[in-house]
Amino acid sequence: MNSTLVSRNVFLYAAAIFIASCGTATFTKTGSDVTIESLRSFHLAFIDEFAVPGKKFNATAFNAKVNEGNAKFQQAIADEKFTARRPVLVDLKAQFDADAAHLKSKASRGKITPALASEMKKDVNKIYDHALGR
């Protein structure tokens, strides 16, 4: 009789721990979804600010924004608790780095076109959608 009670309690504890861990995983993933959306907004705003045809290139403002972006991405990677998502965040940072390098090269020579800005934003949206599993 006692052993049945003990078994039942062990089972209930195990079930409670399992349910609680599922809730934590969902919460963690939802939290990282918010982070990824925030990085997407920053990335798109960065392109909007610097991929403007005919706009004079401001190296100081550009470098400040790139530094801000680097800090945001590095923080997101360090804070990510859902380990499977870390490589994805690393890829998002790689995308930001590549976009920043390309924009710097083009904007500093006055070679930004409307098509460049538009296509860059399409790629940004696409990679973030995939990162979010959409």
Added chain:
Amino acid sequence: MSTKSTTMPSGGKKKRKKPSHKKSELDSALDQVGDESAAAAMKEFQDLLGEAKGDTRELVRQNAEELERRLVLLKKRQIDKEDFDHFVENQKRILRVFVDGQPAQAQERAEKLTLRVLEIAARVAIALI
């Protein structure tokens, strides 16, 4: 924001759509390339691009359509070769992020086909400009 689905409903199996006989803007531009040494690459590229555009898997199809659109932008000089190369690298990175989130086997062919098209695209782009 894109609203497309990235599911691959055939579970990795591929059905071909009937290729369209209507010549695209890119096909016409490729036909005008006079460089005979590039002819084999052009032919392989057109075949692979046609295969990818007819693929039932959305990611493969979208990548092929995007690549074609950007080759047309390059031809029209709305973007330059540096931009084009940047976008090809982006497409590879986007593919990697997609594949990282999927069962490996189901995506193997999608990855191979798309990467092959992207690799040849660089040679085609040089011939186009």
